[in-house]
Amino acid sequence: MMQDMVIIWDWLGFAVRWLHVVTAIAWIGSSFYFIALDLGLRQAPHLPKGAYGEEWQVHGGGFYHIQKYLVAPEHMPEHLTWFKWESYSTWLSGAALLMVIYWxxxxxxxxxxxxxxxxxxxxxxxxxxxxxxxxxxxxxxxxxxxxxxxxxxxxxxxxxxxxxxxxxxxxxxxxxxxxxxxxxxxxxxxxxxxxxxxxxxxxxxxxxxxxxxxxxxxxxxxxxxxxxxxxxxxxxxxxxxxxxxxxxxxxxxxxxxxxxxxxxxxxxxxxxxxxxxxxxxxxxxxxxxxxxxxxxxxxxLAPLQQDSYDDSEARAMNRVETAFAEAEGFEDVADIVMSRCSMCHAREPVWDGIHHAPKNVLLETPADVAQHARLIFLQAGASQAMPPANLTWMEPEERARIVSWYTAGARNLPVVLAAN
Structure with missing residues (x-):
């Protein structure tokens, strides 16, 4: 059940992030377009009463004739398109992502x-x-x-x-x-x-x-x-x-x-x-x-305050690592991960063409494995994303051990957090 919730939560974060990107594209696109349109308007003697400027544009095989009124036309058109939902949906999806990830x-x-x-x-x-x-x-x-x-x-x-x-x-x-x-x-x-x-x-x-x-x-x-x-x-x-x-x-x-x-x-x-x-x-x-x-x-280039993994999150990370390092099956999983993943995820990778550990994720010591428990579970236990194309031949039984270990560690986590 615990591993199911982790997977569901990860998919929720993915879905909200996707929604946020899509809505942001729509909002930014319309914003940039209308600023460019407004700045490019030309004045002409034949414009209707109250019109400030016009612009001719070509796109998608057709021509568009656009006129802008600084205040409003004399009569309200029957159809009026409002540009607002792009902004609202971007903010709402961003707020949801803030809650899912940071809160x-x-x-x-x-x-x-x-x-x-x-x-x-x-x-x-x-x-x-x-x-x-x-x-x-x-x-x-x-x-x-x-x-x-x-x-x-x-x-x-x-x-x-x-x-x-x-x-x-x-x-x-x-x-x-x-x-x-x-x-x-x-x-x-x-x-x-x-x-x-x-x-x-x-x-x-x-x-x-x-x-x-x-x-x-x-x-x-x-x-x-x-x-x-x-x-x-x-x-x-x-x-x-x-x-x-x-x-x-x-x-x-x-x-x-x-x-x-x-x-x-x-x-x-x-x-x-x-x-x-x-x-x-x-x-x-x-x-x-x-x-x-x-x-x-x-x-x-100034000295890092290392608040991403070393300072600001150090206490929390240490407690998380303890929970998974003490979980049943950790030693077996550490051996599996170090044998299947450390040729790339190392301080000095030995896999041809890999010069730096991908995403700076290091998996060559038991402590590294405990630190990255959630990523290991999602990438190599719940899914087969890692190793890429299963180049190191991780067996189904090994993936099952990863799932079992992560589940045990997740059960330990509330107890360890409460004790500290």
Whole structure:
């Protein structure tokens, strides 16, 4: 039963991650498209009353003629497509993934006991509450007089993000710092859509239906928030991918790296936005982006605080290792894994063409095997993903032993955690 739950939970994480990627593609794609479209609009004398600009595009074997109204057309069209569910579904699936990976696995992925001693529920509450803070502060700034000073507002938003990155780094593990900063930013972006852009558009629609002239301010406000979302998109993608790259998240300067990534997002988007607006070719932005990336690489060479596996998760990992090292069948399984897997998963691999252990997973000592119990179970017990193509001829009986050992270790885990 225990192994079934592990498999089901792993598939759940896979499904939610897949959903999150698909919805993010839809949201980012529509965001980039409409920013490019808006910047590329051309004014012409034949435009209908109230139209600001037009654009002719070709795609899929046909031509499209698009016109934009800064406020609204004189009459409401019968069919109106709303672009909102891409944003909502991306945030909801991301929140679900946060719960499945970081909240359910708080002992390993969220809590850094060397920074702050937290229970699982305390860490979850801080995680959830922090995601709302950014929106409240940012929204207040936008609704103040700074709403008329977009450059100053963007600078303050950047400082807010840097401050949150530093704050997260005082509490959570390195990988959770980057992930939460991405979720923090994504929450601002989705709230912009749900709380400002869509409501403002609905006010305009309601005015048209009632025969009133819509106020142009609602369109200006929505465009400001949409522009902010456009500049934040690329950094959010980086932050969401960062948990696969220890050089990004497992250094004492991870929050500084995140700050530089936000600046890279600005320079990259500035280049494309300028090109789309036909206002030049600012190639200098690529030089600045490259310099920022070099700075990021330099920061990653600083001494690791090793909060991914050595510091922040050390206590939890030690307890997990103890549970599986003391489980019945461990010695047999350790022999199986070391004989079938260590030629690649070693500090100095001996398999031709393998120069570094895949994913940095080491399986050449009993301690290595205990540390990677869950991965071994999923990759070589519950499935036949490893060894690749079964090149080392792992037998069905050996896979059965792995399953039996993991089940015994999973039963031991609650007892060991409670004892410590």
């Amino acid at each position: 359910a696995g708080a002992e390993l992925y969220l809590i850094d006991a060397q920074k702050v001693e937290l229970t699982q529920w305390q860490a979850i509450l801080i995680s959830a509450a922090s995601l709302t803070i950014g929106w409240l502060v940012y929204d207040t700034l936008c609704k103040s007089g700074l709403g008329e000073k977009p450059t100053a507002l963007m600078i303050l938003l950047f400082l807010l993000l840097v401050a949150m990155g530093w704050g997260y780094n005082q509490i959570f593990t390195g990988r959770a710092v980057m992930l939460h900063l991405g979720a923090f930013t994504a929450t601002i972006m989705t709230a912009n859509v749900a709380m400002i852009i869509i409501p403002n558009q609905k006010i305009v629609v309601a005015d048209l239906k009632a025969g009133r002239v819509p106020d142009a301010k609602y369109g200006r406000i929505a465009k400001l928030r949409s522009t902010h979302n456009n500049y934040l998109t690329l950094p959010v993608i980086f932050l969401m991918l960062s948990n696969h790259y220890p050089l990004a998240f497992a250094t004492q300067y991870n929050w500084v790296i995140a700050a530089l990534v936000f600046l890279m997002g600005v320079t990259i988007r500035h280049y494309f936005n300028t090109r789309h607006a036909r206002k030049g070719n600012p190639v200098w932005t690529w030089a600045v982006t490259a310099l920022l990336f070099v700075a990021i690489m330099a920061l990653s």
